[in-house]
Amino acid sequence: MQENGHSSLKGKVAVITGAGSGIGAAIAEKLSQLGAASVLCGRTESKLAATAKTISSNGGKADGQVCDLKDLRSVEALAAHVEKTYGKLDILVNNAGVGTFGGPLHAMPPEEWDSVMNTNLRGVYYCIRSFAPLMIRTGGGDIVNISSLAGKNALPNGAAYAASKWGLNGLSYSVAEELRANNIRVSVICPGSTNTDLGPHAGKNANKMLQPGDVAHVLIMLVTQASQSFASEVLLRPTQKP
Template identity: 35%
Template sequence: MFDTDGLLRGKVVLITGASSGIGAAAARVFAAEGAAVVLAARREERLAALVSELTDKGFDASAVACDVTRADDARRAVAHAVQHHGRLDGAFNNAGTGGDLTPLHEMEDAVYDTILDTNVRGLWNCLRAEIGAMLPTGGGAIVNNSSVGGLVAIPTAAPYVASKHAVVGFTRAAADEYARRGVRVNAVAPGSTLSEITADWYARNPGLQDAIHAVTPQGRTAAPEEVAEAAAWLLSDRSSYVTGTVLPVDGGYVNR
């Protein structure tokens, strides 16, 4: 029933925020699972290096500069995939930002604006472009990167928590709206994962990592590849009857 040569063999998948962390890990995992990957991010030099790494291994990879907060950029990234491959089968909407850990009443407007613009408007821009490209070819699969912060509260991170709850809302709304038109929409909700955002939080907040590990049943931080593997399954045909779900990839954090 299922292809055994790779979860994503033959699929064209767009990855936003692909220049580092979970996005870069997803590029490597998805390519190894057989996908032609289109990598989108703002940092073009990093994208070029990652494309070279993948193509040197014989994988199909290309890149497009993209700031997801700009609707034209999101549309251009999707158009790049369609122009190069004729269609878009999947998308991993991973681009996001974390901001500062600051009490809500002390949070600056600029921090709120940056987080909501990237994590919410950016997703909105991508979903519109991706779904619009998938409908004419019979559908596809989309995975949005939320967070455990989209399921539970995280102290001193109110705008981030609000933005990731919005990701969950968009996921469920889009899944419901497009299920009968062949588009599945799911989300992953990572817990503590080794990324630039997490490393920055840990560096600026001594003791934070130990505190998070103490309340995580597995007692550790995830590797980015562990989140990417979950996203790969949700993008694959092996999750064909799964839509509108938010999959925690968190070492049991939200199950305490």
């Protein structure tokens, strides 16, 4: 049995999708502070470079890799890079996501539906498809999916986003059962309003919202659990309604 607590992540390798901004950047920074080598994934090279610069200026290891999660070949290339460079993957954080919150579902153009579903749901499938075999071969690890309280509740004018996150929760619970015998914990974090550029935040008080670091704090709790312990889902709310 392994002791729990905030043990160092030295020697661990993590992939964080959507690491160029917001919650993903905060997660990559916290993982790196604890010693993990962080592979940063996103579509915009300059954003990944900014996160990598913050990490390396604090003495951490970061490796920015441009990757579009909507493209299976792009995700497979990322997995091949990770296997070749590091030989293993300990922590996969499926964080990247998009959303539109401009109106009712019946007024949403089909391209917008595709973009939300193909990023938030299909992209996670592509990552699990591409990385789980390596994790299984190298002894297991953690897959943490960043969902939303919109995956637990109704979200008028954000129906596609809510549907993608409800879907992500179902995917997470099911894949958790598929992979637990392989020593892989698949968990899901459902944050409420978080102070980033994404989300229906008009009229909300940013100071009362969750901050990206609050989500990163929960992720660190999950990946530093003792090996026999598996917290599979966290609902994370701002203390005061923003």
